[in-house]
Amino acid sequence: MRSILLALFVVLSLPALAATPEELSAWDALYAKRGDSAALKQLDEALGQALKATPEDFEVLWRVARLRQWQADGSTDAKVKKNLGKQSWELGDKARKLSPERVEGHFFAAAGIGLYSQAVGILTALGEGLEGKYNERLDTALKIDAMYERGGPLVLKGRYFYELPWPKRDLKKSASFFQKALARHPEQLRARLYLAETLLADGEEKQAHETILKVTQGSVGYDPAEGQRVQGWAKKVQAAIEEELK
Secondary structure (H helix, E strand, O other): OHHHHHHHHHHHHOOOOOOOHHHHHHHHHHHHOOOOHHHHHHHHHHHHHHHHHOOOOHHHHHHHHHHHHHHHHOOOOHHHHHHHHHHHHHHHHHHHHHOOOOHHHHHHHHHHHHHHHHHHOHHHHHHOOHHHHHHHHHHHHHHHHOOHHHHHHHHHHHHHHHHOOOOOOOHHHHHHHHHHHHHHOOOOHHHHHHHHHHHHHOOOHHHHHHHHHHHHOOOOOOOHHHHHHHHHHHHHHHHHHHHHHO
């Protein structure tokens, strides 16, 4: 009996196996197809099981944070966006503590805070002291790899300066971060969409119109799910710009 208990103790004490390279590759392939609801559901289930099995696996944590960020980003329900944004934030934080030298945890934690802030309202988020937490994570991501996710950290920083209320808002700084991302990744439609919105807010309607056309007419081949989502959003922005040009 004693030997059985000892064997059971040894088994329970062993660390859970980390995700295999094959599993990581399969999850990333599903993420690339996330515009398809069946692929998204399959990925959600697979990552959910992996997270339960290996809750301290960095490679699992940041991928779940990425998935929650994507889901929150596409939600029009404030409660859903708040919940998913918070999950991305918390999972990103766990990942960045495990591997602080890697960009993913910092980036998706910042993205999660940003989405959570959008859901509760920017003024409420500022009142909760989230500005410092957001910038701490995002600035670290910028230092590690500003071009991660096709300039993703630069895009988040540009959007930060756009969404802040007066007098913190700085449209010139906002545009400069989008332009830096686009200089290296001209295919990045989200950066162009956000740049168009920033230019419109800054009274540059003609430039905004030229920019939004590059979004609506651009290729989504670099990331079909992302590109199609952004082009969907761009229709409303284009209409607003054209109304200003009348």
